[in-house]
Amino acid sequence: MIRLTLEQARELAQDILRSNGFSEPHVQAVTATVLAGERDGCASHGLYRLLGCVSSLKAGKVAADAEPEVIDQAPSIVRVDARGGFSQLAFQAGLPVLLAKARDSGIAALAINRCVHFSALWVEIEALTDAGLVALACTPSHAWVAPAGGTQPVFGTNPIAFGWPRSGRHPFIFDFATSAIARGDIELHRRAGQPIPLGWGIDAQGQPSTDAAAVLNGAMLTFGGHKGSALAAMVELIAGPLIGDLTSAESLAFDAGSRSSPYHGELIIALDPRRFLGEDADRHLGRAETLFASIQGQGARLPSQRRYEARGRSAGQGVQIPQALYDDLRALIVAG
């Protein structure tokens, strides 16, 4: 393992993105996301993702200098056309309009279209909770997951994320795939030659399987049986056709085997507690604290607790990544 200060990690990310030709706004936006992932101990959404950023660019699947277009769609809807660039800059472009609309209307939606997406959703959720808003976000991915009772992939891993602002504390945030497990975990088992637990997926004949390779060629399953499957369908619908963007099946077809990040849309909904509650907001938000205390008081964890602990450690000690990953990342830097 090699240790980097957060500043060193930032410079590494910037050097990679800049030298490969990403415009400065994309360099800054993508760097902030992968740095947040690394800092919070989410290695799978950390610096590692820069490998995919560069390979997506080389495959012609992402626009390095796309300038997002912000469209004031309706009193409580803002749309951002990412024009084939990574999602982060599009989110940043839409954020001030979303905040203004949510504070004015009480509830508002941000639809990001035509973006290449690899970000963890909690990064975006946290931008909204930092502004005192409640937030919900979801996005399709590539069609790898079968519906409950089915045998063929239809859904993506279709994450759902939610955030609740807390005064003087880290926000309550969860962010999970509606698939039983991340696709990357199944790939790790395949490489290691290890069986996977029953319930993660089915083979190409639709039979339950513990063979990672067979499941990667078959279909993953959702978490929570028919309930998780219903949620996965909801994500397809509201972050796909509702916002005029691709379903996971359409996104996978567009990918045409390049193994790039999904190209599609994302839906973010923001709700302003002060518009719902008026002068009583502080009192009612305090009752949410009672709920959190009743969860933690019995020894259960709040979602994101591990992330915040990692964040605290990273602030003092920086981050650690495998030497091989560091070497692979350094090799991405194009000499000027």
Place this chain on the structure above:
Amino acid sequence: MIRLTLEQARELAQDILRSNGFSEPHVQAVTATVLAGERDGCASHGLYRLLGCVSSLKAGKVAADAEPEVIDQAPSIVRVDARGGFSQLAFQAGLPVLLAKARDSGIAALAINRCVHFSALWVEIEALTDAGLVALACTPSHAWVAPAGGTQPVFGTNPIAFGWPRSGRHPFIFDFATSAIARGDIELHRRAGQPIPLGWGIDAQGQPSTDAAAVLNGAMLTFGGHKGSALAAMVELIAGPLIGDLTSAESLAFDAGSRSSPYHGELIIALDPRRFLGEDADRHLGRAETLFASIQGQGARLPSQRRYEARGRSAGQGVQIPQALYDDLRALIVAG
């Protein structure tokens, strides 16, 4: 079993509610809900619920003649104070305002406060999909469910429902508890002296149990492990403190052992595809049909499919209820 035409079932419900002193608007609103449940083969949300309506009234836990107050809270928020009455009339009172706000703003929220709630959420979701809107609804209940990793009840069964309008077809709707199973199912096992599957609940010591009585005295579990638990927490927050209403723990405390329906709030979010999509709405809604076809084409079912099949049967044949339930219901009618 005894067979009733839908008209006979309606008259039975009306006679019970009217003779027990419910105001005519509540008689009509509650009858419509329990009749829809019975018609769609959801016996647990059908005529059976009238037993609870009357017992809640006798326990002083519901106002028989409450007139809901509609409050125009913000450009995209309407609140309805149910004033201690059943939720159905409050929903009806808020519905036209919610529809108007969603069509104007693109997305809008209806917060129902201080209602006594026993309705299946799909009934309300369907009112929104019938109007061409996408809808999401949730409500806490009574604190019976432990958080993942915990041992004590904090959450209610906290249902989440979603609906998507379909042109010329029944809407895509799901409506499920975030608990692993309905509390009523555990009670049925207790009465029958049958063990329950592992995963439904834990005993008072926090240990996994197959003993229905022990779980009823301990805590139920959520579906889907920590993911379902996170969703249950989200429901508590957005249909509790966010709308200035009770959490499941507060609702159970208010109930004070009377075993009445929960008294609290409900949040409904409506999104207008035509505001998101403009002229392209029909084309994109057609792409959702492709998604549904890819699910049904592999032999998987859409949620609600069984309900719609029951609805078709009931239209021709009426409904069947156990003779004992029919006798219990007839006995509720107070002679004039």
